[in-house]
Amino acid sequence: MRHLIPFIKKELRAYFYSPIAYIVAGVFLGLIGYFFYSSVQGFSMQAIQLAGSGQETSGFNPTNIIMKGLFRSMGTVFILLTPLITMRLIAEEKRSRTMELLMTSPLSITTIIAGKYIAAVIIYVIIILSTLYIPVVVEYYSSVSWPHVFAAYFGLILTGMAMISIGVFCSSVTDKQVIASVLTIGILVLFWFVGGVIGGYTEHMSNIMKDLSLFSHFENLYSGLFDTRDAIYLISFTTVALFLSHRSLESGRWK
Amino acid sequence: MISVQNLTKTFGDRVAVNNVSFDVQKGEILGFLGPNGAGKTTTMRMLTGFIPPTEGCVTIDNLDIFEHPFEVKKKIGYLPEQPPLYFDMTVRECLGFVAEIHGMRGGMIDSSMDHVAELCGISHMLNRLTGNLSKGYRQRVGLAQALIHDPAILILDEPTAGLDPRQIIDIRNLIKDLGRERTVILSSHILPEVTNTCERIAVINNGNLMAVDTIELLSDKLGSEKTIVLNVKRPEHLDTVRLSSVSGVDDIKKHNDNEFVLTVSGGDDVLEKISASVVESGAGLTGIRVKRMTLEDIFLKIITGEKVQ
Incomplete structure (x- = not known):
């Protein structure tokens, strides 16, 4: 613990020195800002069409129409941005031989993995929380269901933590950043679409695959449905990926 | 102080270090001499706990390096062949980070940093990015990193490789000075380097330890x-x-x-x-x-x- 804080500080510094943090935040906020703009437009078009048409309007509210779609987009866009945050973490230490410095210092492999993981999660949480202006703006002009928004942000953070843990693992198996990022995207896309677009041959199989999918657990949370099973799945997923990163670094010393 | 027993390391079928044993006393400068690919770096990596040996053990002050890694690693300052520097940090940040991961805090870091920067001749380079430094200065920063926590043991892998003759003399003198209070193990494939700085030499070839002795005794025996x-x-x-x-x-x-x-x-x-x-x-x-x-x-x-x- 004593060594963990300076280590996290060093990792955070690296994010801001190399412009990675700014670029990821800029691209993410730009895209989400645009999605927000177009979904508000869509919402007002629909509102005009619905007005006086005599149709049922009980599900028609800004939280359902604007926010839900945005939360889903945030999750999906982050599949592509996660590797940018994580690919450097361990691969770069290996390539520049600074791993030798870390491994011969009184730091445990657990501290190294934890420090890098926590730094990446901090960057992620900062970026995700910067989108909080969206519900505030919606609340200002209309109204949002805040419990739904909090459940969704909770889901975004847990899902993002799971994605970053995969990124850390992929970075620990190679000393090349490109390989780490391609692997991360591959694994994340697989876990995102499995059970959905990627189905099984039988229904039973499909259900199992759906249970394994990151997306289906995220879906409940961003829909405003807080279920501890989803949270437990996402936390276990993260733990396994981080444990595998630890094993991968440890086994690297024996080769 | 350092005791190496039956150290063996194999990579697949290749034996990199074969049954090497030697002792180093406190305050001694031991030179590790051998041609390229003899197993010098592998041995040093095992001494620092970076890689575990296939067989045998390394004990430092009677502590096994794999049973008590944290206690032992605090006592060792290690300069690998390629100085491990973060190129996007300044010299000051690099030294500060290494000091912090060795558990140093606040004023202790500042005074220690001033001292090692002075010792290694990099006081005027503290605010430069390490990525912009020349090879010689990177080597010095690497040495300063190895020294910042005031270790009792210094392990230097080819400390003068790639330096110009003037810098080689500087680094050699620095190592001699450091060796007055510390135990130093350095490796080299250059003979005069070892004979100039070291009291004892260990000759290694193809992973086998061929001789460990003072230079005088070796030349008497063979000469x-x-x-x-x-x-x-x-x-x-x-x-x-x-x-x-x-x-x-x-x-x-x-x-x-x-x-x-x-x-x-x-x-x-x-x-x-x-x-x-x-x-x-x-x-x-x-x-x-x-x-x-x-x-x-x-x-x-x-x-x-x-x-x-």
């Missing part, structure tokens, strides 16, 4: 043999059988028409007997000269297969 070159005017008169019976003469070889090369052991009286014998035979002695083994000869002799007991 007692001398080579004598004889020039004579009338070689047909030279009685080689009689000459080889002179005690101390081990071997006679005819080099060319007028020149003979003798391998002898023993002192100057052998030389006297040889010259007397040649003169008696009437071969017309025109020249006699003694060739002693240089350190290069000794080094070559060791690494080409002669194990020194």
Whole structure:
């Protein structure tokens, strides 16, 4: 613990020195800002069409129409941005031989993995929380269901933590950043679409695959449905990926 | 202080280090000498706990490095062959980070940083990015990183590789100074480097430890043999059988028409007997000269297969 804080500080510094943090935040906020703009437009078009048409309007509210779609987009866009945050973490230490410095210092492999993981999660949480202006703006002009928004942000953070843990693992198996990022995207896309677009041959199989999918657990949370099973799945997923990163670094010393 | 027992490391089928044992006393400078690919770096990596040995163990102050990694690693300052620097940090940040992961805090870091920067001659470089420094300065920053937590043991892997002659002299002097209070192990494939800075040398080749001794003892053991070159005017008169019976003469070889090369052991009286014998035979002695083994000869002799007991 004593060594963990300076280590996290060093990792955070690296994010801001190399412009990675700014670029990821800029691209993410730009895209989400645009999605927000177009979904508000869509919402007002629909509102005009619905007005006086005599149709049922009980599900028609800004939280359902604007926010839900945005939360889903945030999750999906982050599949592509996660590797940018994580690919450097361990691969770069290996390539520049600074791993030798870390491994011969009184730091445990657990501290190294934890420090890098926590730094990446901090960057992620900062970026995700910067989108909080969206519900505030919606609340200002209309109204949002805040419990739904909090459940969704909770889901975004847990899902993002799971994605970053995969990124850390992929970075620990190679000393090349490109390989780490391609692997991360591959694994994340697989876990995102499995059970959905990627189905099984039988229904039973499909259900199992759906249970394994990151997306289906995220879906409940961003829909405003807080279920501890989803949270437990996402936390276990993260733990396994981080444990595998630890094993991968440890086994690297024996080769 | 450092005790290495039966250290072996294999990578797949390849044996990189084979059953190496030696001890290093407190305050000693030990030079690790061997050609490229001899197993120097692998041995040093095992000494620092970076990679675990396949067999054998390393103990430092009676603590096994794999049973008590944190206690042991605090005592070691390690400079790998390529200095481990974060190129996007300044020298000050690099040194500060290394100090922090060794558990140092606040004012302790500042005073220690000033001290090692002064020692390594990088005080005026503290605010430069390490990625923009020359090879020589990177090496010094690496050394400063290894020294910042004031370790009792310094392990330096080829500390002067790639430096210019002026920098080599600086670093050598620095290592000698450091060696007054610390135990130092350094590796090199350059002989003068080791003979200039180290008290004892360990010669390693193909993963095998060939010799560990002081330079004087090694040259005594291997250098007692001398080579004598004889020039004579009338070689047909030279009685080689009689000459080889002179005690101390081990071997006679005819080099060319007028020149003979003798391998002898023993002192100057052998030389006297040889010259007397040649003169008696009437071969017309025109020249006699003694060739002693240089350190290069000794080094070559060791690494080409002669194990020194």
